[in-house]
């Protein structure tokens with residue numbers, strides 16, 4: 001693929017669609033921020049990006065939550081969805097679309113998907129008798145239920161016994177194909193440990209999947225099976241389809257038909273580890289049964305605890321939208337975004353604590369990056385009246401900075417393609433470290449005392465300013481507002497068509513820019 005192809009190649013990233021039975025919290029914000037960073041990076045790299053999020057509004061869990069609050073499911077969904085949408089606005093999330101599964105564009109397409117599966121003889125009528133986890137909206141086998149003493153493995157609540165007629169999807173027919181596909185595509189489930197987990201569970205064999213529930217048991221809420229008005233589509237089949245219905249597939253003769261055909265297959269479905277099986281077994285099997293390509297990658301990240309414990313409202317450590325707002329008020333939205341992606345390897349579990357946040361903030365942002373920008377601008381102001389001097393030839397002292405900048409540029413796109421925010425940020429941090437060390441080694445404050453060294457002094461400060469430009473540019477997808485403020489202090493505005501990979505090339509600041517007096521981007525917190 002040549003560079004132009006790479007640039008125009010669409011990039012499609014999705015988050016799970018969140019249930020509206022409860023309010024948003026840090027976990028939801030984590031997945032959505034990660035998706036936003038990917039979307040911003042690839043947009044900045046010139047790709048045609050589609051970023052989808054939304055809400056999952058059907059299922060027994062929503063019906064029950066609504067009942068407990070004396071509301072209809074629709075009323076509950078209409079109320080809770082606003083909380084998600086406002087949180088995404090507050091966190092500067094740049095999703096291109098927001099799908100709600102109660103929308104007609106979705107409901108009618110799900111019916112079409114089911115109709116096509118029926119046409120292909122992938123669905124048959126049977127009866128389900130067994131256990132159901134209503135919190136997870138998941139059918140549980142007898143042996144798995146026994147293992148957890150008939151309680152939910154996720155929330156510990158008792159499993160519910162279901163006995164009713166149901167339509168089945170011939171999932172078992174697709175197990176060999178799924179195994180073959182996952183084996184042939186090492187990157188399709190990440191991290192690798194999750195891929196192994198799915199493969200070994202698949203090899204143990206899988207039953208057909210119940211994909212409908214009696215409509216009366218859901219109080220009429222849900223998407224009606226196209227072949228049987230007494231049944232509603234199983235909420236997971238309904239929900240997973242959103243990734244396609246939102247981009248206008250399958251065609252049903254409305255204005256959404258084919259709107260995002262170029263985005264499929266999705267580049268990555270970001271999810272939490274709790275919903276791995278649905279995304280790596282049910283969803284690709286459905287697509288295979290329809291002879292459709294499957295998503296390139298499902299990336300399952302870990303779970304957050306808070307202050308060392310599982311989040312719970314009764315423990316008082318639940319990081320709700322209100323708590324997120326307090327954190328963002330104290331630090332900033334950008335710092336919150338940075339912390340979530342920096343503090344924990346994407347894929348691993350992590351703990352949120354105020355102490356860890358303050359520690360990283362002071363060490364990495366205030367002392368590391370903030371200090372570098374301040375020192376650089378201060379010296380340009382003090383020694384060159386705020387006018388950026390010209391650079392000189394790179395000598396051995398510059399080499400470490402140039403190498404770190406080059407390494408960052410070479411690694412950035414690959415890191416983002418692998419959702420490896422850790423590697424990406426390590427490379428940025430390396431460049432910050434190399435530049436701070438460069439200042440120590442070259443000691444510009446000493447050179448400033450010697451008139452005859454003015455050329456060398458200017459070249460050193462140019463090197464610092466250029467490194468800062470590159471650092472701020474690469475941190476922009478994570479911290480868009482703060483980095484824009486930093487670039488403004490540098491008096492730098494990138495050409496509008498410039499891609500981030502081009503921006504990463506050394507030597508773009510023109511001498512003569514009038515830098516501002518530094519205003520700390522990250523004031524130290526006591």
Ligand code: ME8
Nearest residue numbers: 016017018019027028031056239240271272303304
């Ligand atoms: O599962 N730490 O919706 P949901 C990190 N509607 N991430 C967390 C988390 C935590 N403690 N808690 C939740 C559903 N998440 C379905 C999805 S998709 C077709 C249907 C995040 O509201 C994580 O991304 O329960 C997880 O997968 C998602 O929220 C589950 O959200």
